Amino acid sequence: MNVPIIDPLQGDFPEVIEEYLEHGIMKCIAFNRRGTLLAAGCSDGSCVIWDFETRGIAKELRDNDCVAPITSVCWSKYGHHILVSATDKSLTLWDVVNGEKITRTTLQQTTLHARLHPNSSTPSVCLACPLSSAPIIVNLNTGSTTVLPVSVSEAGAGTVLPSRNKFSDGSPPFTPTAACFSKNGDLIYVGNSKGEILIIDYKNIQVHGMVPVSGAAVIKNIVFSRNGRYLLTNSNDRTIRVYENLLPLKDGARALSELYSTMDELQGVDKLKAVGSKCLVFFREFQDSVTRIHWKAPCFSGDGEWVVGASASKGEHKIYIWDRAGHLVKILDGPKEALTDLAWHPVHPIVVSVSFSGVVYIWAKDYTENWSAFAPDFKELEENEEYVEREDEFDLMPETEKVKESDINEDEEVDIMTVEKDSSFSDSDISVEELCFLPAIPCPDVPEQQDKYIGSSSKLVDSNHSGSPLSEEGAQNGQVTNPASSPVEAIDNSIAEDTGAARLKRKRKPSEKGLELQAEKGKKPKPLGKVKSSGKSSKSKNKSAVGQDNGVSVSANGATD
Template sequence: MNAPIVDPLQGDFPEMIEEYLEHGIMKCIAFNRRGTLLAAGCTDGTCIIWDFETRGIAKELRDKNCNAAITSVCWSKYGHRVLVSTSDKSLMIWDVLSGEKVAHTTVGPTVLQARLHPGSTTPSLCLACPFSSAPMVVDVVEGTTKILPVLVSELNNGVALNSRSKIPEGSTTYSLSTACFNKFGDLVYTGNSKGEILIIDHRKVQVQAVVSVSPGPIIRNIVFSRDGQYLLTNTSDRMLRIYENLLPMKDAHKVLDELHRTLDEQDEVEKLKTAGTKCLSLVHEFQDSINRIQWKAPCFSGDGEWVISGSASRGEHKIYIWDRAGHLVKILEGPKEALIDLAWHPVHPLIVSVSVTGLVYIWAKDYTENLSAFAPDFKELEENEEYVEREDEFDLMPETEKVKESDVNEDDPIDILRVEDDSAFSDSDMSQDELCFLPAVPCPEAPEQQEKCVGSCSKAPDSNQSESPLSVEAGQNGHAANNASSPPEAMVNSTAGETEGTRLKRKRKPSEKGLELQAEKTKKPSIPTKPSGRLSRSRKYAADPESSNGVNGDYASDD
């Protein structure tokens, strides 16, 4: 949505459920970079690609050999590929345009969340967060896995394993592991059960910094804002914390390497904690101090100005909205269905939430017409008033007082191919290879329905059906019947013949009595004393002696 149109008094955040999407039982969602396509994972293993502009299904991605529920979906940078993790420990990369599976691999534990590397247009690396085990970096194409350290006691002890190998028995396990890439994917931020955020160089499998969260709660979720400036955490102490990213967006790992060279004299753990203070700075922390709600699926808005999170309570579909300063601005209450996933549209003030029943709800603003907010001289009237114009209000203006014409040269060529930069994106360089929409493919009807339609419209009459009156009359008059009529015309004519009895009687085959009367009429000389109008009526009704108006017999007897 264009920023100048937004009423600043209403707030730039959703307020009500606009509509919902329904297809199977959907459990997880993700927008592409421009917000034009929405991917949804279902419990039957199908990944549905929705065209978010039309709210229609653009593509269905499904592996016939996999019926396990999808646990997470993720788009590549330019939207050509989608990463899917399933409950049967599988990771699959799909080509969205062709609908074909690009790569498939299996890891040891069940993956709850998987994210593609954001720095590549066609990535094969992904960050997988399994249940009750350490996060890992997986190359889906090559099938290799690097387990990332999750505790300070395991520093710099990452092990490279094959994707089909099991996790070592000595590996630290904890519930709901979480991790995410930074904006360009050169660093990984992981959270552990000790209340620590570890910043890891995944290429070297080496911890570069540690940030401690007081008083040491379990970190359940970590997510970056779209521009990479802020980090949001959800912890077991029912608090949400916002950190400011102090590292540069690009080549952050080089900055950390340089920082480590200056801290060589310190102890290893102290050096990492000191480096952590140079990486993240706590900005705000907030919670529901009254109800002490546990949060679920927190995330930033597209511009990073708002923070949203869903209530993890059963039977509640509530979405809380804060500004970045930590002030609660809105509580959205939906149906009495638990919320399991949440996403904010990258551009527009829209929120998409998934309920436990598998429906996807779309929250939008409730816009009200308030023209005075945009035109200060506009006056709203409670009822109609008679307007009295000024004497010279509609007079023709002289040529000297006309408004000067625009200086735009109409002969200049218009560029309709280049896409202008969108200020709503932090990286506003629009790639020509980016996939924003999928081509529309006509979907044919089911074969049974086609046969039924064709049979009812254009099937030739059988022994149980009477011959068409139109074809009989055409045969008697020496004209060829029009057998090339289209099925819709045939259906319309058939329906008209059943409903309009009067019209059919006038086109029906004359009876023997009618033919005899016509023959007698041709033999008798015309009677000039009879009015022409009455004679024409006699001819009209004599051709149809079966008419039930009771007048035909009188005129026929007069002849």
């Protein structure tokens, strides 16, 4: 029986906090196209990439030139690049696999949101929304910028108005301004402070359509669904509105230009509104009619069936989930702190939110245990029942099994090579070179801890008065050994005279063979701990020559210094 028909509130949406991620103070997040990697921008200017399957850090992108907080992160279409914007007015493009910085561009103002062009395998163009000016298109290779129109004059041409000057009617300037690409990137949708959605052709930067939003309030956010069929706007009148996109997903710019050219009987704003009515149709609006709260970071679910928005109130971590029919199905109540960013997983019913303290919370569905899923013949009982056995239950060959016949064709070949297309992705067949996972790099042990362990072991040896052979050798050669030093330090003291670590009473003169080895290897020869006499002198004389405190030492060939 269909459960959603019986209970419309049941669905694939998150319900509880499953886990949380901690690494510094994270500010903004973004999933890659498959949802296998999660990028998070931190307050120290770094970008952390989490492996969402294992919940481990796969890569950390850090630029020494950028220590300012990150404002937005954006993945490229196939996941090989990440665009990061920061409060120091910079835009940085990273190579994810190598962890190298490709380009870095500095703008005139701080960028709140930056999005790469969606239909480019090697991204070089992005759309940036500055803090207090019109959106701009930035060429990351050359650093050149193109300002987008945010207003329409009576003649119908797109004009850019300064952000600090007022308009002719005395209204405030168009700040802030939201913008986004269409699914294929051939159109740009701009929402201004007049409550208007401008449809701009990406190639010639001309306004070919306009859709007035009811309420005429400032549009703070404008987002497309994953499939490109719905457009979401978040206005300053505390209302989220959803529009249905009537333009084709492919060749949308050509369809828009054809609509614009067919309406020659109209001129100016009326023509743009007529074209806009053929492009976007109002579908539904979402709001909290009781509390009338402002919304932050609204977005669609991966399949576009759910709309989610976070409360913008301070000290409140609440996430509202609606279905496309407009019904509020769930309110997720998190910790008592503000929410800064929000993202829905592209495939699974998972929502990831960022708190003001920099912790990332993972919301997932609360699954209940279903024991019948483990065995088809398992039956759950509410209370104990008396079991009546069948007559042939304990027979070697029950009559019920004799009647049954297998419906499986054992001679049919099983195809294990063909990969089925994922219904969640419309173009999964052309994403062969897509980056889904990063190779795991083992983390080496901290050298400080190794030295600590080695030092502790050497102390233990010294405390037992049983020094290592290296320490005994150094003592015989007249070296002053440190009882608290490690064996590694003892080796360095015996062979590295130029570092200042060797503590000899008098430097030893190397032999001819030692000089040859020094020229070949570029190292000091290791001093010999035992000396053999080449003459007829007795062992007592050699012992006294080595053990005296007058600093006289004997080399290997019998020469004295």
